[in-house]
Amino acid sequence: MMTDPNELVRNAIRSVPDWPKEGVTFRDITPVLQDPRSFRALIDIFVYRYMRQRMDLVAGVDARGFIIGSVLAYELNLGFVPVRKSGKLPFNTVAEEYKLEYGNASVEMHTDAVLPGQRVLLVDDLIATGGTMVAASRLLQRLGANVVEAAAIIDLPDLGGSRLIRDSGLPVFTVCQF
Secondary structure (H helix, E strand, O other): OOOOHHHHHHHHOEEEEOOOOOOOEEEEOHHHHHOHHHHHHHHHHHHHHHOOOOOOEEEEEOOHHHHHHHHHHHHOOOEEEEEEEOOOOOOOEEEEEEEEOOEEEEEEEEOOOOOOOOEEEEEEEEEOOOHHHHHHHHHHHHOOOEEEEEEEEEEOHHHOHHHHHHHOOOOEEEEEEO
8 A cells, every 4th residue: 555645646647648749748637636545645745735834825727727726725725816828817817928839828817816915826737848837927926926836746857847937936846757
């Protein structure tokens, strides 16, 4: 019986070769979410890390960051705010653009999502190139938030994203690496 919660989570992540294109291995977190034991272990890892830190909000990045971020916010008795892909929010928004391999994309939030000085934990499922997480952090900072840390389930360090995030001045925490 496995007792290390990080290994339990890592072993539950499904690797899908050649998806979405040949040569790419997709790291699928849905088996973690489907299994009550690994899902509980995952959330507990984050809760134990952040339960004694003074924070106001958890911000989750579209879309899998919503799953982890909202559960974590609930467990920590904090509010949750979504960082959405462009064009998905109905109220006044502010956006931050970032570069993709081919072209640009942007993330946005409601202008009233955070108050100046609020301490925010930024959460997503995976850090690859880091562009989305850096853009989300910049967006939160433009709204006046103090982004405490970037947290994710998976880090793909060979793609340089966690280094890019750290180089932007934001600490990074991940449960496992591939």
